[in-house]
Amino acid sequence: MASPRNPTTTPPPRRKYDIVVFGATGYTGKLTCETILKHAPSSLRWAIAGRSPQRLELLQHEWNRSYPDRVPVQTFICDLSEVQIEALVKATALLITTVGPYIRYGTPVLEACAVYGTHYVDCTGEYPWTYEMVKRCHKTAKNRGAIIIPQCGVESAPADLSTWALIKAVREGFNTGTGKVTFALHKIKGKTSGGTFETVLNLFETATLQELHESSRYNSICPAKAPEQPYQYPVRRDPDLGFVSPSISGTADRVQVFRSWGLFDSGVYYGENFIWSEVLQRRNRAHAIVTWLVLNILGVCMIVAPLRWILKKIRPFAPGEGPNEEQRKNNMIEYHGIAEADDDSETPRKAFVNFKGPDPYEVTAILMVEVALAILHDKNSLARKLGGGVLTPATVASPHLIQRLDRAGIHIETKLF
Numbered sequence: 001m002a003s004p005r006n007p008t009t010t011p012p013p014r015r016k017y018d019i020v021v022f023g024a025t026g027y028t029g030k031l032t033c034e035t036i037l038k039h040a041p042s043s044l045r046w047a048i049a050g051r052s053p054q055r056l057e058l059l060q061h062e063w064n065r066s067y068p069d070r071v072p073v074q075t076f077i078c079d080l081s082e083v084q085i086e087a088l089v090k091a092t093a094l095l096i097t098t099v100g101p102y103i104r105y106g107t108p109v110l111e112a113c114a115v116y117g118t119h120y121v122d123c124t125g126e127y128p129w130t131y132e133m134v135k136r137c138h139k140t141a142k143n144r145g146a147i148i149i150p151q152c153g154v155e156s157a158p159a160d161l162s163t164w165a166l167i168k169a170v171r172e173g174f175n176t177g178t179g180k181v182t183f184a185l186h187k188i189k190g191k192t193s194g195g196t197f198e199t200v201l202n203l204f205e206t207a208t209l210q211e212l213h214e215s216s217r218y219n220s221i222c223p224a225k226a227p228e229q230p231y232q233y234p235v236r237r238d239p240d241l242g243f244v245s246p247s248i249s250g251t252a253d254r255v256q257v258f259r260s261w262g263l264f265d266s267g268v269y270y271g272e273n274f275i276w277s278e279v280l281q282r283r284n285r286a287h288a289i290v291t292w293l294v295l296n297i298l299g300v301c302m303i304v305a306p307l308r309w310i311l312k313k314i315r316p317f318a319p320g321e322g323p324n325e326e327q328r329k330n331n332m333i334e335y336h337g338i339a340e341a342d343d344d345s346e347t348p349r350k351a352f353v354n355f356k357g358p359d360p361y362e363v364t365a366i367l368m369v370e371v372a373l374a375i376l377h378d379k380n381s382l383a384r385k386l387g388g389g390v391l392t393p394a395t396v397a398s399p400h401l402i403q404r405l406d407r408a409g410i411h412i413e414t415k416l417f
């Protein structure tokens with residue numbers, strides 16, 4: 001990785017674009033653009049960026065024809081050269097990038113945003129890369145006022161925003177901090193895109209076991225001293241959620257949630273005795289045990305190179321492809337979460353959260369776009385008060401963001417019991 005550069009210019013007060021989507025020709029990039037077209041204000045000045053002028057122009061033509069009442073979308077040609085990335089990030093107030101694998105392509109892009117004070121959102125799930133970016137770019141981003149939010153797709157925004165919603169419900173309903181939170185993937189229907197498959201395999205090819213281990217600690221990017229976490233059996237029966245097993249996204253989501261814990265008042269707002277885990281809800285004990293075994297076997301396949309090669313051969317889609325609109329229609333994702341009030345009682349009062357959305361890739365696109373709009377427009381967010389840095393989706397959470405997500409098809413509801 002190259003060393004951080006010094007900025008040569010002060011960013012102008014208003015950039016040419018409000019948002020640029022880099023990777024717009026890819027599967028997730030196109031869905032992100034379609035979300036902007038459907039849900040962002042029509043006055044948004046925006047552009048699509050990528051390395052193929054012909055493919056960008058086709059998309060530009062199609063979208064400008066279909067949405068004549070919007071400010072027309074522009075194109076921006078950008079490969080991954082330093083000169084072009086600089087030109088790209090200086091042209092926009094905020095960059096959404098879906099160019100992955102991020103561990104392979106993402107560093108110069110995120111770093112340039114930090115250096116030139118450009119806000120940034122991505123949908124990586126590659127937590128060793130996020131770990132590296134926090135260490136490398138947080139201070140620069142803060143000095144330059146750039147709000148940088150990685151892991152803003154299905155990994156790890158549902159966990160981070162739902163936990164924020166639980167904490168808020170417990171604070172407002174019981175006037176106390178939160179103790180234990182169990183967050184569960186309740187139901188998912190959807191298939192993995194070729195780009196995601198490539199990214200997961202690439203992560204295990206690229207990161208060393210030491211890097212994976214270091215970055216997977218629950219407090220690896222937590223900016224304050226986080227409470228010790230108790231051991232919890234991988235397969236267990238939760239009193240509210242039933243039988244549960246470990247979740248595939250649990251590690252990526254947990255580091256993000258603990259970063260939020262520390263960013264909010266060094267853990268005081270969330271709760272000094274905060275315990276957090278992510279699980280999969282299963283039908284019964286046997287289902288939970290089988291899931292746990294399958295996840296362990298998958299883990300071994302990722303680490304052992306010849307087994308990874310076999311996985312590559314059976315991937316459902318090639319890079320650039322994923323389920324089409326018809327196939328996505330019946331897809332969905334739903335999470336449940338339980339938070340216990342930290343009130344020293346034997347039977348703690350609790351809050352429940354339900355996060356429900358459409359196809360997981362559409363959820364990713366909606367989360368990135370709505371978080372991007374919150375970064376640009378919400379002057380009272382914690383992210384603004386912190387003055388920027390490598391932050392989390394929860395730092396721009398607000399009732400207004402929850403309402404906007406609701407209008408776009410993602411429902412986050414809490415209740416106390």
Ligand SMILES: NC(=O)c1ccc[n+]([C@@H]2O[C@H](COP(=O)([O-])OP(=O)(O)OC[C@H]3O[C@@H](n4cnc5c(N)ncnc54)[C@H](OP(=O)(O)O)[C@@H]3O)[C@@H](O)[C@H]2O)c1
Pocket residue numbers: 022023024025026027028029050051052078079080098099100101102105123124125152153154155156193194195196197199200319320321322361364
């Ligand atoms: N964890 C989550 O929640 C989540 C959810 C969704 C996606 N993702 C991640 O998002 C990333 C994209 O996924 P996807 O399915 O959309 O992949 P994809 O369809 O293969 O798209 C990748 C994009 O990156 C661009 N690209 C690749 N190499 C480039 C280069 N050298 N210069 C410029 N552009 C380049 C591609 O451009 P061309 O079109 O020109 O090839 C394409 O636009 C993956 O890393 C995936 O893991 C994560």
